[in-house]
Structures are given as structure tokens and as C-alpha cells.
Amino acid sequence: MLTPLKTFLIIRPHNIAAAVLSVAVGNTMAGGGGLPAWLLLTTALVTAAGNVINDWFDRDIDSINKPGRPIPSGGVTPRAALVLYSVLLAAMAACLTRLSAPQALWAGAWAVLLHLYSWKAKRIFLAGNLLVSAVVSSAFLLGAFAAGDITAGVVPAIFTFFFVMSRELVKDTEDIEGDRLCGARTVPVLSGPDRALSAAAAILVLLAVAIPLLYMKGLYGKAYLVTMLISVLPVLVVSCVLCLRRRSPATVSLLLKLGMFSGMAAFYLG
Numbered sequence: 001m002l003t004p005l006k007t008f009l010i011i012r013p014h015n016i017a018a019a020v021l022s023v024a025v026g027n028t029m030a031g032g033g034g035l036p037a038w039l040l041l042t043t044a045l046v047t048a049a050g051n052v053i054n055d056w057f058d059r060d061i062d063s064i065n066k067p068g069r070p071i072p073s074g075g076v077t078p079r080a081a082l083v084l085y086s087v088l089l090a091a092m093a094a095c096l097t098r099l100s101a102p103q104a105l106w107a108g109a110w111a112v113l114l115h116l117y118s119w120k121a122k123r124i125f126l127a128g129n130l131l132v133s134a135v136v137s138s139a140f141l142l143g144a145f146a147a148g149d150i151t152a153g154v155v156p157a158i159f160t161f162f163f164v165m166s167r168e169l170v171k172d173t174e175d176i177e178g179d180r181l182c183g184a185r186t187v188p189v190l191s192g193p194d195r196a197l198s199a200a201a202a203i204l205v206l207l208a209v210a211i212p213l214l215y216m217k218g219l220y221g222k223a224y225l226v227t228m229l230i231s232v233l234p235v236l237v238v239s240c241v242l243c244l245r246r247r248s249p250a251t252v253s254l255l256l257k258l259g260m261f262s263g264m265a266a267f268y269l270g
Contacts, residue, residue: 010055010070010081011048011088018260019047019139022160025268026143030152038098039146042107043139045095049088050114056081057118064178106142110135123184129168137161140267155219156267159210163263166203167256169196170239174249194246201243208236215270224270232266235259 023043024035055062055071056078063072070076076084092111096104113135122128137160144153172179172186173193180189188196211233215225236259239252 007076007084010052010076012051014257015051016044016047019043021264022139023143025264026140026153026156027147028268030144030147030149032147036146038095039103042092042095042099045088045092046107046110049085049092049111052081052085052088053115054118056085061175061178061182061184064181065175103142103146125185125190126187129165129187132168133161133164136164155214159207159263162203162207163256163260166200167253169200170243170249170252170256173197174253197243197246201240204236204240204243208233220267220270224266227262227266227269231262232259235262
């Protein structure tokens with residue numbers, strides 16, 4: 001059973017948009033002559049597939065933490081989710097034939113790593129956080145690589161890696177109840193939510209400090225700095241304060257999700 005709304009939700013369109021935009025921004029920053037349509041479509045399919053299999057593996061945890069998710073709520077059956085996952089992977093495989101060999105290997109590795117993340121790594125201390133942060137941030141590198149200058153994507157990739165890492169720690173704190181009951185060995189479960197949120201806050205402080213430094217080093221222009229100061233920096237400050245006060249991880253997670261899109265705009269404009 002696949003209802004249209006729940007199917008829409010299980011692929012998480014906002015995650016797909018973030019991944020596609022990251023590749024596009026990396027490609028543009030590296031001087032790409034035009035957006036690589038097949039690469040962007042492949043990125044969308046890989047991301048959608050990764051989101052679906054994540055919900056399938058997390059269905060027991062989500063039944064505790066997020067019962068409104070498509071599978072726990074009954075909007076999508078586990079069998080239907082696996083069918084959708086298979087269809088998305090098949091479509092992705094077809095798209096791989098339109099890419100260069102290095103790009104196809106890169107996108108294929110994403111699919112494998114996202115499956116590994118949902119299957120095992122997410123439940124291992126720090127392993128899942130590191131893996132998903134690496135996959136998400138490498139979208140800038142792939143886009144830049146496709147344009148012939150992978151170095152153009154290095155700085156936004158590093159920035160995004162730590163941005164995602166902080167959000168992952170916050171999300172794990174938000175989901176600690178279900179993770180603990182289902183045996184996941186996340187940072188908040190093993191080290192406690194206070195330490196997880198303190199680590200997230202420390203990362204956010206480093207990111208806030210990095211914003212003006214990248215401008216002062218001459219890596220990006222005034223448009224980057226202005227965009228960061230009026231959109232990303234306030235998100236970092238508010239999120240850091242909430243983390244240090246041990247309040248509302250769900251709000252912090254949402255703020256950081258919005259901040260990712262603003263950060264992409266800043267790097268593009270800069």
C-alpha cells in the first residue's frame with residue numbers, strides 16, 4: 001500500500017532538494033558550463049532511495065519516536081517501501097549509464113553507503129554520524145568534480161560536514177528514547193544527551209567563527225559574508241544557545257535544516 005501523501009513524505013523531498021542543490025552549487029562554483037541534468041537526476045534518485053530504506057530499517061524506532069512517519073502510521077507498508085526502494089534503485093542504475101565512469105562509481109558508492117548507514121552504522125557510536133555527514137557533504141565535491149575542478153567544492157564540503165555532524169548529534173538526542181529501547185548505541189545513548197548537545201554546540205561555535213575567517217582569507221566575497229551574517233549566523237547562535245540550555249532539540253534540528261539551504265546560497269553567491 002502506497003498512499004500519494006505518504007509516498008511523498010517517505011522520500012523526504014527537502015532532503016532531495018538539499019542534495020541536488022549541493023551538487024548544482026558545487027558544479028557552478030567550479031565553473032560548470034551548464035547544470036549536469038543526468039547527474040542531478042541520479043542524485044535525486046539515490047537520495048530518495050536512501051530515505052526510503054532508512055525509514056524501512058527505522059520502522060521500530062520510528063514507532064516510538066515518530067509514530068506519524070509513513071510506515072509506523074500505516075500509510076506505507078514495509079513491503080511497499082521495499083518495492084519503492086527497488087524501483088528507485090533500478091531507475092538510478094539506468095541513470096548511471098549516462099554518467100562518466102568516475103561519476104557513476106561515486107553515485108553508486110553513495111547508494112551502498114546510505115544502505116550501510118541505515119542497516120548498521122546508524123546504530124554504532126559516532127559511525128553513523130560520520131558516515132552520513134561525509135555522504136551529504138561530498139555532494140559539493142561531486143558537483144565540482146563533474147565540472148573539472150574538485151577543489152572548488154572542498155571548503156563548502158568541509159563546512160557542510162561539520163554542520164551536518166552537529167545536526168546529527170541533535171537529532172540523536174531528540175530520538176534517544178526509541179534508540180535506547182531498540183538497542184541503538186548512539187552518542188546520546190552511551191554518553192548522555194548533555195554531552196551530545198555540548199558537542200553539537202562546540203561545533204556550531206567553530207562554524208560561526210569560520211564564517212568571517214573565510215571572507216577575511218579572501219576565499220569568498222561580500223555577498224557570501226552578508227548572506228551568512230543575516231541568515232546562517234543567527235541560526236548557529238540560536239541553535240547553540242538552545243543546545244547549551246538543553247532545550248528543544250526538535251527546534252534546533254529544524255533551524256539547522258533551514259540553515260543548510262541558506263549556507264548553500266551563501267557559497268553560491270560568494
